[in-house]
Amino acid sequence: MEINVNGVTRAIASPPLTPLLHVLREELNILSPKIGCEQGACGTCTVLVDGEPRRSCLMPVISLDAASVTTVEGLGAPGDLSPVQAAFHEHYAAQCGYCTGGMLMAAQGLLERNGGPVERGQVIEALGAHICRCTGYVKIVDAVMAASRGEVDVAKLDELAEPEPGQPALEIPGSPA
Numbered sequence: 664m665e666i667n668v669n670g671v672t673r674a675i676a677s678p679p680l681t682p683l684l685h686v687l688r689e690e691l692n693i694l695s696p697k698i699g700c701e702q703g704a705c706g707t708c709t710v711l712v713d714g715e716p717r718r719s720c721l722m723p724v725i726s727l728d729a730a731s732v733t734t735v736e737g738l739g740a741p742g743d744l745s746p747v748q749a750a751f752h753e754h755y756a757a758q759c760g761y762c763t764g765g766m767l768m769a770a771q772g773l774l775e776r777n778g779g780p781v782e783r784g785q786v787i788e789a790l791g792a793h794i795c796r797c798t799g800y801v802k803i804v805d806a807v808m809a810a811s812r813g814e815v816d817v818a819k820l821d822e823l824a825e826p827e828p829g830q831p832a833l834e835i836p837g838s839p840a
């Protein structure tokens with residue numbers, strides 16, 4: 664079988680009932696979806712399937728033949744963040760980062776569905792079943808609202824893309840993967 668992941672068609676060798684989460688992480692080495700409860704309750708494994716947020720721990724890969732899957736790796740890159748990634752950065756909406764991939768994908772799904780500014784209640788509903796254990800939800804909700812309004816400081820992103828010599832690398836060995 665084949666699935667399209669972040670715009671690239673990938674042949675899948677895993678057994679058909681393997682959860683998409685494990686196919687992404689262990690076969691395709693796409694590490695932004697995190698392993699949490701593996702029961703659909705925490706949201707940290709969330710990806711977009713054909714544009715809709717889905718818990719990848721609950722989806723047998725066979726159910727996704729020819730589907731289009733998007734993960735954080737398909738949103739942006741360190742020098743070219745998507746609006747929702749940039750807003751999370753600006754609003755300090757991540758701490759340990761373990762929930763962040765799922766939060767970003769649920770937020771991206773909301774913004775794509777809505778197509779314009781979203782209200783606090785809409786964000787809370789869209790992220791309601793996502794658990795963050797350290798940042799607190801206010802900054803996350805603020806970031807999603809800002810992204811929906813285009814309130815992202817691009818200048819700051821340019822600074823982020825080109826760190827000064829001696830600054831820590833964006834990819835920190837030992838950080839959650």
Ligand code: FES
Nearest residue numbers: 699700701706720
């Ligand atoms: S790991 Fe999938 S919802 Fe928790």
Ligand code: FES
Nearest residue numbers: 758760762795796
């Ligand atoms: S940032 Fe640590 S769990 Fe959300």
